[in-house]
Amino acid sequence: MTGAAAKPPVLQLDGIVSGYDGLDVLKGISLTVHAGEFVTVVGPNGHGKSTLLKTISGLVPLRGGQISIDGQRLSGKPHETAMLGVAHVPQGDMLFAQMSVLENLLMGAYLAPDKAVIARRLDEVYALLPKLADRRNQIASSLSGGERRMVGIGRGLMMGGRILLIDEPSLGLAPLIIDQVYGVISQLSRAGRTILLVEENPARVEDLADRLHLLDDGAIVWSGKPAELMARDELLATYLGG
Numbered sequence: 001m002t003g004a005a006a007k008p009p010v011l012q013l014d015g016i017v018s019g020y021d022g023l024d025v026l027k028g029i030s031l032t033v034h035a036g037e038f039v040t041v042v043g044p045n046g047h048g049k050s051t052l053l054k055t056i057s058g059l060v061p062l063r064g065g066q067i068s069i070d071g072q073r074l075s076g077k078p079h080e081t082a083m084l085g086v087a088h089v090p091q092g093d094m095l096f097a098q099m100s101v102l103e104n105l106l107m108g109a110y111l112a113p114d115k116a117v118i119a120r121r122l123d124e125v126y127a128l129l130p131k132l133a134d135r136r137n138q139i140a141s142s143l144s145g146g147e148r149r150m151v152g153i154g155r156g157l158m159m160g161g162r163i164l165l166i167d168e169p170s171l172g173l174a175p176l177i178i179d180q181v182y183g184v185i186s187q188l189s190r191a192g193r194t195i196l197l198v199e200e201n202p203a204r205v206e207d208l209a210d211r212l213h214l215l216d217d218g219a220i221v222w223s224g225k226p227a228e229l230m231a232r233d234e235l236l237a238t239y240l241g242g
């Protein structure tokens, strides 16, 4: 969003290192997300995009560096991170297949302080995603891929997060449906939400993101405006296979 960089940082990563078993996947990532900004991390499959978001939300332990929200260093406990306003919309749908749309949405509000807050958030989600209101009693396993993705986003919003971590929302969807999903994400951005989104295809965020970081083998190798990356054929060829 224009002028967002003048606001204080809400999310700051300083040299974060994390991974699985004996292997470091993230090898010292530093980036900052300011209030209201839409920041994207783009990179090929398997280079650590999901691991980055999971490390921020505390699902993968931090091995080095530090993560801060509003200047407060995170302890790494997922519960604490969620309480500070971080909502993670994971890759794939990760819905409870045998639950209804409404029940899945309510699962996102597990930390909400009271019923009035839950009702208000539900109204907001239904206003943004009216189709979910129409289908509130439909079982999740019977939804289309695009509808499931919308429920995943809606559940993230039900957490009441100020900072949305969105993991590859286009995965496995047809082009028309991808446009719809990104339309919703764009609306959230315009409404002032702070977004950190990971994606394989930079073209998807060219007109949306304020800043883009290119991730290669667990390290940021380039940062700038999405349109600048799209004009750099050599970077696209080297890191994203053209």
Ligand SMILES: Nc1ncnc2c1ncn2[C@@H]1O[C@H](COP(=O)(O)OP(=O)(O)OP(=O)(O)O)[C@@H](O)[C@H]1O
Pocket (backbone or CB within 6 Å): 020, 021, 025, 043, 044, 045, 046, 047, 048, 049, 050, 051, 052, 091, 168
């Ligand atoms: N639970 C796990 N245990 C061990 N290794 C893992 C685990 N999850 C991911 N990895 C490995 O970590 C590396 C980075 O995976 P990650 O999912 O973060 O990549 P990605 O860029 O998000 O790719 P994709 O879009 O395909 O998910 C890969 O080599 C992957 O095999």
